Amino acid sequence: MQKKIDEFLKDVKTVAIAGHVNPDGDCVGSCMGMYLYLKDNFPQIQTEVYLEAPRRAFYVIRDLDKAKQDCVEYPCDLLILLDISSHDRIGVASCLLKSAKRVLCLDHHKTNRDSYTWLFNYPEISSTCEVVWNFLDSDKIGEKCAEALYMGMVHDTGVFQYASTSPRTMRIAASLMEKGIPFSRLIDETYYQKTFVQNQLLGRALVESFLMFDGKLIVSCIRKRDMDFYHATPADMDGIVSQMRNTSGVEVSVFMYELSEGTWKVSLRSVDQVDVSTVAQFFGGGGHARAAGVTMQGSCYDVINNLTQHLEKDLRQ
Numbered sequence: 001m002q003k004k005i006d007e008f009l010k011d012v013k014t015v016a017i018a019g020h021v022n023p024d025g026d027c028v029g030s031c032m033g034m035y036l037y038l039k040d041n042f043p044q045i046q047t048e049v050y051l052e053a054p055r056r057a058f059y060v061i062r063d064l065d066k067a068k069q070d071c072v073e074y075p076c077d078l079l080i081l082l083d084i085s086s087h088d089r090i091g092v093a094s095c096l097l098k099s100a101k102r103v104l105c106l107d108h109h110k111t112n113r114d115s116y117t118w119l120f121n122y123p124e125i126s127s128t129c130e131v132v133w134n135f136l137d138s139d140k141i142g143e144k145c146a147e148a149l150y151m152g153m154v155h156d157t158g159v160f161q162y163a164s165t166s167p168r169t170m171r172i173a174a175s176l177m178e179k180g181i182p183f184s185r186l187i188d189e190t191y192y193q194k195t196f197v198q199n200q201l202l203g204r205a206l207v208e209s210f211l212m213f214d215g216k217l218i219v220s221c222i223r224k225r226d227m228d229f230y231h232a233t234p235a236d237m238d239g240i241v242s243q244m245r246n247t248s249g250v251e252v253s254v255f256m257y258e259l260s261e262g263t264w265k266v267s268l269r270s271v272d273q274v275d276v277s278t279v280a281q282f283f284g285g286g287g288h289a290r291a292a293g294v295t296m297q298g299s300c301y302d303v304i305n306n307l308t309q310h311l312e313k314d315l316r317q
């Protein structure tokens, strides 16, 4: 039997909702969807949402300006963690993990093996927004909540393209459309549109990319000094690795940018054969079979060497 969020809210007076650092569309969508649903249907509960530095484009989601960027520890009755993949990625709201009376984690990352009061993890489901929708009462979803959930589904399915998109995903998306949401605008403004800086960085990453293993692997990196030149933030790097993956013949794309001298945020994408989550997990990261990430140390060549040693077997077949 599908559990509903109501079951976790009995005797609850304070709720905190948190996602992961550098929140992507699914993270912003699921956190805001849950937040707006609780605000609409449980006004007696004091609900806060924590999202660290969301991209400007995500502010089409209403009330995102109410999301808190910093956090003071307090004993909330229920902490709801969404799309986090691993407890070490919670960011600002991680202080709440110690003091929260109960923790409910909803996720869809196969690498999430943490323990919470309740963990509902569905790796076969395309987005955390879809997982969240299952916990809500469809009739009680308002337009604002529907916009947030729809946006997250769009992002984690690559606009309903990836193999994780199921007939049920489409049915849920349809029911959200029926709430009267501006779906074209949500897709265009949050998924396809890029800022000038984002496009410049994308261009740079593509120009400097190179192929390995007979064109099955494409790699590129952007150094800190180049990011500083463009005044770029980590959020500006979203989507570069997916564009690299669109190169014909490529099975795996690897894009990395330097967080600080010698520390690299690495993103991996796979077309349909290689499970990149196992490689990411080996180096302390995680994610999904077709999209994973990890933070690694060294020069960019050290990072590439370490990764390719693990990818070689899969890509030589």
Ligand code: 5GP
Pocket: 020, 024, 083, 084, 085, 086, 089, 109, 111, 266, 267, 268, 284, 285, 286, 287, 288, 291, 292, 293, 294, 295
């Ligand atoms: P991205 O490459 O877009 O940062 O992340 C791809 C997927 O891998 C996302 O689902 C994200 O949550 C997950 N991911 C990215 N970096 C990490 C990491 O350092 N640790 C874990 N556990 N998951 C990650």
Ligand code: MN
Pocket: 026, 027, 083, 108, 127, 128, 156
């Ligand atoms: Mn997700």
